[in-house]
Amino acid sequence: MDITQIKRLIGKLDQLECGDMVLNDFLLTWEKSDQEVNATFLVADILRGLRERNISSRLFDSGLGISLFRDQSTRTRFSFASACNLLGLEVQDLDEGKSQVAHGETVRETATMVSFMADVIGIRDDLYIGKGNAYMREVAEAVHAGYLDGVLEQRPTLINLQCDIDHPTQTMADMLHLIHHFGGVENLKGKKLAMTWAYSPSYGKPLSVPQGVIGLMTRFGMDVVLAHPEGYEMMQEVEAVAKKNAAEGGGRFSKTNSMAEAFNGAHIAYPKSWAPFSAMEERTALYEEGDVDGIQTLEKELLAQNADFKDWECTESLMSTTHQASALYMHCLPADITGVSCKNGEVQASVFERYRASVYMQAGYKPYIIAAMILLSKVKHPADVLDGMLSAAKPRACLINPSKAR
Known part of the structure; x- marks a missing residue:
């Protein structure tokens, strides 16, 4: 991206x-x-252009970004750290196992104690x-x-780095990937996106990504199709959001129990496994009750259900x-x-390999988002602040010209 393009985005x-x-806060898109x-x-693209x-x-000369991950993470964890560093913040991970949370410290007290210079x-x-x-x-x-x-x-x-309802940093990165792939947000109107369930040998994948996709992509005049087998429904409140967004944005939101129907004529294919909403509710109740046997029984039932x-x-x-037999895989x-990470899975190896670089680029937008x-x-x-950064043109790093390095 050249200086003129960055200036245009700032404008x-x-x-x-x-x-x-x-x-x-940024909790739901x-x-x-x-x-x-x-x-x-726009700010994500400008920051990317500056880098x-x-x-x-650097927006900050000092300060902390506090991260709390109650689930495993690679991309989002490092994206958050990269984003904080890009703006000049240090990152400190809150490990609840090493804090006073285990000793009964309240949410209010923990939140306040970690936030003095955050x-x-x-x-x-x-x-x-x-x-x-x-x-x-809270x-x-x-x-x-x-x-x-x-x-x-x-x-x-x-910043919501993924919750039970939405995954805004992921779906916003997904959307920015679509904007660049199709040459502008205006070119997304009428494009068909298939958000489909896909088989996984594990049972408990969150609903927040597919819910986030239908809650965001329906705002841009797209034809969003949600496909899943019977029994794999998601939150009704989020589907209501998708319907409302589609109506207001001039797009369409529909549902089907056929993966083939969703893929037919689609411009974007997003096959992703998730657990049924009713099962996630049941699992939550079992964990609250400390019912270990009940949890194990539920896991076996859900794995058997997935296998169907x-x-x-x-x-392919x-x-x-x-x-045109060339939908964007996401x-x-x-x-x-x-055949690579599991015997049977969400995607055929040849499909994933063909789109591997594209999927990695999709993930690469998340730090900037x-x-x-x-x-x-x-x-x-923000436009004034970013224009000031551009005008100052302070080097981020002293880089060696690769063509002269030997």
């Missing part, structure tokens, strides 16, 4: 109303306005239905109260039925690749 950002994002969502995409030009984008808190809490997003809001309320009481010098903003749908796999045959990773969310929560006039 577009300057036309958007996004000042209400300051001191506000559908809580943000269209202009705020578009501002996030490509070796221009520093500017952002990123949380992944996606394991239990009805718990993750609620916990994030943390947000605690730090806001601490700020109003004068206990905290600044109000750390909270091994034919729900993204194959299915991809040949998509638009995945949030890690994918269950048949997270950095954009942080920046927009801190500055009232």
Whole structure:
């Protein structure tokens, strides 16, 4: 990206109303306005352009980004760390096993104690239905109260790094990938996206990615089709959001129990396994009761249920039925690749390998999306701040010219 292109993006950002994002958290994409969502995409692209030009984008001279991961993570964990570092923040992981949480410390106390010099808190809490997003809001309320009481010098903003409802950093990165792949957000109108369930040899994958996809992509005039076997339903509230977004955005949201129907004529294929909403509710209740035997029984039942749908796999045959037999394959990773990471999985090995570089690029937008969310929560006039970074042109690193290095 050259300087002229970066300036053009800054000019577009300057036309958007996004000042209400300051001191506000990013918990669900559908809580943000269209202009705020578009501002996030623009800031992410501007930050990426600055880094490509070796221009520093340090917003902070000091400060902490606190991360709390209650589930395993590779991409999101490192994306959050990269985003914080890009803006000049250090990262400290909150390990609840090494904190006073185990000794009964309250959420309010923990949130306040880790936030004395923190500017952002990123949380992944996606394991239990009805718990993750609620916990994030409790943390947000605690730090806001601490700020109003004068206990905290600044109000750390909270970024949802995946909860039981939505995965905004993932789906926003997915959307930015689509914008670049199709040459602009205006070119997405009318494009068919197949968000389909796919077989996995594991049972407990969260619903937040497919829910996040239908909750976000329906805002852009796309034809979003949700496909899954009977019994793999997701949250009705999120489906209601998708229907509302489609109606307002001039697109379409539909459901089917046929993977083939969803793939037929699709411009984008997003096959991804998830656990049934009812099963996730049952699992949450069993964990609350400490019913180990019940959990083991449920796991066996769900694995057996999954095994009935091994034919729900993204194959070369299915991809040949998509638009011009060349739909864009997408995945949030890690994918269950048949014959590679498992015996039977979500996607045929040849399909994944053909799109491997594209899927990696899809993941590569996430650090910039997270950095954009942080920046927009801190500055009232982001276009002025970014233009200042561009004008200062402070080198991010002293790089050796590769052509002269021997």
